Amino acid sequence: MLVTWKYRPRNTFIQRLDPRTRFLFMFSVIFGLTIPEIWDFRIILPLFAISLTLYLLARIEWKDVRRVWIFIFIFLSLIIGLNALLSGRGGPSSVTSIPSPVLFYVPILDLFGWMVPITISKAWFALNQMLRMLTMAILAIPIPYTMDPNVYGTAFKRMGASDNVSFTMDLAFRFLPTFARDFTITVDAQRARGYEMEALKGGLVERIKRLSPLIIPVVMQSTVTGEEVIDAMDLRAFGTSKRTWIKTLTYAPRDYFMLGLGALIFITCCVLKWGFGIGDYFVPDFFTAFFVG
Amino acid sequence: MSNTPLVIENLSFQYRTRPELAIEDISFDLKQGELLLIAGSSGCGKTTLARAINGLIPRSYRGERKGRVLLHGRDVAEMKIAEISQVVGTLLQDPERQIVASNVFNEIAFGPENLGLPRAEIASRVDQVMKRLNIEYLLERETFNLSGGEKQKVALAGVLTMNPSILLLDEPLASLDPASAYEALDVFRSLADEGKTVILVEHRVEDAITINPDRLLYMEDGRTRYLGPIRELPREIDYTQVKLPAPWVVQRVKALDNAPVVSPKPEVKERGEPLVVFEDVDFRYDEEYPLILQNVNLKIYPGDLIAVLGPNGAGKSTLVKHAIGLLKPTKGRVLVEGQDTRKMSVAQIARVLGYVFQSPTHMLYAPTVHEELEFGPKNLGFKPELISKSIAESLETVNMKEFEEYPPLALSFGQQKRTTIAAVLAMRSKILVMDEPTAGQDFANYTRFMEALCGTYDGASSILSAHFAATLFITHDIDLAVTYANRVLLFGDKHIVADGAPEDVLKDADFLLKYRVRPTSLLNLNLSLLPKTGRFLPAESLAGFA
Numbered sequence: 001m002l003v004t005w006k007y008r009p010r011n012t013f014i015q016r017l018d019p020r021t022r023f024l025f026m027f028s029v030i031f032g033l034t035i036p037e038i039w040d041f042r043i044i045l046p047l048f049a050i051s052l053t054l055y056l057l058a059r060i061e062w063k064d065v066r067r068v069w070i071f072i073f074i075f076l077s078l079i080i081g082l083n084a085l086l087s088g089r090g091g092p093s094s095v096t097s098i099p100s101p102v103l104f105y106v107p108i109l110d111l112f113g114w115m116v117p118i119t120i121s122k123a124w125f126a127l128n129q130m131l132r133m134l135t136m137a138i139l140a141i142p143i144p145y146t147m148d149p150n151v152y153g154t155a156f157k158r159m160g161a162s163d164n165v166s167f168t169m170d171l172a173f174r175f176l177p178t179f180a181r182d183f184t185i186t187v188d189a190q191r192a193r194g195y196e197m198e199a200l201k202g203g204l205v206e207r208i209k210r211l212s213p214l215i216i217p218v219v220m221q222s223t224v225t226g227e228e229v230i231d232a233m234d235l236r237a238f239g240t241s242k243r244t245w246i247k248t249l250t251y252a253p254r255d256y257f258m259l260g261l262g263a264l265i266f267i268t269c270c271v272l273k274w275g276f277g278i279g280d281y282f283v284p285d286f287f288t289a290f291f292v293g
Numbered sequence: 294m295s296n297t298p299l300v301i302e303n304l305s306f307q308y309r310t311r312p313e314l315a316i317e318d319i320s321f322d323l324k325q326g327e328l329l330l331i332a333g334s335s336g337c338g339k340t341t342l343a344r345a346i347n348g349l350i351p352r353s354y355r356g357e358r359k360g361r362v363l364l365h366g367r368d369v370a371e372m373k374i375a376e377i378s379q380v381v382g383t384l385l386q387d388p389e390r391q392i393v394a395s396n397v398f399n400e401i402a403f404g405p406e407n408l409g410l411p412r413a414e415i416a417s418r419v420d421q422v423m424k425r426l427n428i429e430y431l432l433e434r435e436t437f438n439l440s441g442g443e444k445q446k447v448a449l450a451g452v453l454t455m456n457p458s459i460l461l462l463d464e465p466l467a468s469l470d471p472a473s474a475y476e477a478l479d480v481f482r483s484l485a486d487e488g489k490t491v492i493l494v495e496h497r498v499e500d501a502i503t504i505n506p507d508r509l510l511y512m513e514d515g516r517t518r519y520l521g522p523i524r525e526l527p528r529e530i531d532y533t534q535v536k537l538p539a540p541w542v543v544q545r546v547k548a549l550d551n552a553p554v555v556s557p558k559p560e561v562k563e564r565g566e567p568l569v570v571f572e573d574v575d576f577r578y579d580e581e582y583p584l585i586l587q588n589v590n591l592k593i594y595p596g597d598l599i600a601v602l603g604p605n606g607a608g609k610s611t612l613v614k615h616a617i618g619l620l621k622p623t624k625g626r627v628l629v630e631g632q633d634t635r636k637m638s639v640a641q642i643a644r645v646l647g648y649v650f651q652s653p654t655h656m657l658y659a660p661t662v663h664e665e666l667e668f669g670p671k672n673l674g675f676k677p678e679l680i681s682k683s684i685a686e687s688l689e690t691v692n693m694k695e696f697e698e699y700p701p702l703a704l705s706f707g708q709q710k711r712t713t714i715a716a717v718l719a720m721r722s723k724i725l726v727m728d729e730p731t732a733g734q735d736f737a738n739y740t741r742f743m744e745a746l747c748g749t750y751d752g753a754s755s756i757l758s759a760h761f762a763a764t765l766f767i768t769h770d771i772d773l774a775v776t777y778a779n780r781v782l783l784f785g786d787k788h789i790v791a792d793g794a795p796e797d798v799l800k801d802a803d804f805l806l807k808y809r810v811r812p813t814s815l816l817n818l819n820l821s822l823l824p825k826t827g828r829f830l831p832a833e834s835l836a837g838f839a
């Protein structure tokens with residue numbers, strides 16, 4: 001198997017941005033939605049439009065991200081399915097327990113008569129949550145494809161992280177392909193001993209046990225590598241004094257524009273919610289009307 | 294600051310976790326521009342000595358140290374690691390693990406960045422070092438995609454930017470193919486000529502002495518066995534422990550009057566039905582990528598003991614992965630016992646062909662050797678009686694009976710290697726395929742390992758000939774092909790460029806060099822004695838003819 005990093009240089013607006021700008025903008029949107037707890041679709045929708053525009057500007061080929069998208073959709077559907085539809089407790093309970101007409105019942109434990117009602121409110125909540133999560137996710141997805149792996153460390157350092165934390169970012173990118181290669185070799189080595197991953201049978205514990213021929217060698221390899229890397233870094237004086245980061249980053253006017261937009265989004269969300277009381281969850285009339293008539 | 298870069302006085306060290314001394318009473322000093330070769334088999338204490346010089350002892354490895362290590366007159370134990378790193382530059386054994394940055398520029402700048410030097414100073418150091426090593430063309434490259442030789446140059450550059458006066462090279466040739474190893478050695482020599490003090494820790498003495506080290510320190514059991522000029526290499530050095538040039542071995546065998554042992558290679562009597570057939574095989578990973586195999590034709594017969602030689606990246610591993618069905622040809626076909634591998638699962642092929650990967654840590658996982666050996670036969674659906682029988686026999690064969698209940702990961706590297714062979718034996722495969730069987734082992738260990746597999750005693754058959762119909766191994770070490778194989782495949786340029794008896798394939802030095810295979814002293818001596826011997830022999834056995 002070939003292990004290649006997904007990053008490719010492209011001449012796009014997104015890739016000309018300073019990496020710090022991209023992280024800070026992403027955080028502005030995420031914190032704008034989460035800190036004031038924005039659930040109002042009238043605020044989420046325009047933010048989604050901005051995120052989507054930025055995603056499209058990154059011009060990533062579909063075949064590169066197809067698998068990621070499939071994964072994200074399965075993941076989100078699971079989370080939202082469990083969270084919004086089935087559970088009555090926890091975070092979304094405040095919104096999902098709003099009295100609302102029942103659309104249908106999900107028979108969870110039919111025998112015991114446990115039927116979970118799906119109300120209009122829950123359905124709208126699910127849609128809302130999907131949109132809200134996508135707004136945040138599509139800012140993050142393009143990062144590995146469009147950000148030079150060599151600038152992460154510097155970017156984190158310049159955003160105020162310590163030398164250790166920042167260099168850990170660099171190390172992660174350095175050793176990810178090594179890790180992937182070790183894993184591939186181990187899979188091949190065990191297949192050559194007749195091991196078949198398709199033959200994973202039995203319960204969860206049994207399955208995990210059956211995976212140990214893959215997991216243990218990879219963990220062992222990583223541990224050995226880790227120890228040698230520590231020696232290698234010690235021998236070149238890592239962590240002995242304040243480090244120079246040779247790569248420099250400078251903001252261009254486009255970065256100030258994006259940072260300003262990020263700040264505006266965050267402040268607007270806060271002001272709307274705490275100043276004007278706008279941003280809470282509600283089921284719009286047109287959605288109720290769609291079902292109830 | 295003293296002029297003598299390195300003085301070691303009565304140095305002993307005992308790791309906190311070990312009952313015995315790792316090194317004992319070592320003393321020597323090194324002048325500026327001197328090149329010292331440190332040799333010895335694994336466990337002789339050379340790595341511990343290296344750690345005592347570069348300060349990892351006592352900083353990272355705890356224990357009891359006696360004596361002193363002085364760098365330009367200052368004791369290592371009293372210096373900060375940042376200071377030591379500017380005096381001693383260490384190149385570790387595996388450049389893959391020494392390289393900590395994703396791209397070449399960042400890697401080379403890493404040390405000076407850690408010292409907190411100004412940016413302009415760092416840039417100028419990186420520039421100078423890259424020019425010095427002629428690797429400017431690598432500047433923009435990702436470190437992961439470099440070849441082994443390139444990785445090592447980049448790792449060396451990363452060390453040189455610290456401007457050390459002493460270079461400590463810990464088995465730097467271990468992961469390189471022969472041609473890259475010689476390039477690296479030339480660089481080390483020229484650095485010594487420019488005034489660096491170079492300490493080269495290496496068990497491949499034959500290769501290392503080509504660059505005329507000023508002195509040799511030969512270690513055994515943590516002690517100095519010999520320290521002095523190479524030319525007066527003393528008799529005490531055991532030619533079975535480190536790899537010496539073949540003519541020296543012959544001299545020594547003659548002087549010691551050791552009766553030369555001649556173990557017969559398996560002979561191919563009559564060629565029956567081939568076990569594995571490659572028919573016009575082409576392979577590429579994807580449409581976008583270039584061909585890795587092109588028009589490969591090969592038949593493996595019972596009785597074959599094949600060595601596959603060729604440069605890194607030529608496609609040797611890709612070739613054997615086709616035989617086990619891990620890869621399927623893009624064009625053409627591969628037949629295992631007459632069946633197309635496209636129609637067989639890897640597990641089905643594993644009944645015929647057992648593949649031992651290069652590093653045991655890529656496959657060992659079980660809590661005991663017994664369970665490790667059970668894995669393959671269980672996967673193949675063997676009956677319980679057959680499984681226990683197979684395990685008992687294979688442990689017996691590789692001489693590991695007493696380790697049956699040991700955890701494989703706690704065994705020595707050589708024992709792990711034997712466990713991996715036993716794991717394949719237990720599957721009762723007919724063909725044994727090994728990828729770099731000797732990699733990661735020192736000379737003494739790998740000779741013992743290969744002897745155990747291929748050696749024959751008192752007319753009995755070897756492990757290989759008794760248990761496998763055919764064996765194929767990939768190697769960089771041409772001497773393995775000379776000593777053990779009865780057939781050599783030279784792989785180069787996406788296909789097999791030569792296939793035949795070792796005496797035929799290996800006779801033309803220019804042809805071999807074209808495919809980065811470098812003739813060794815053993816090959817040359819064998820070629821010159823071929824009229825008398827009639828076939829290639831190990832160095833000891835040549836003593837009877839020279």
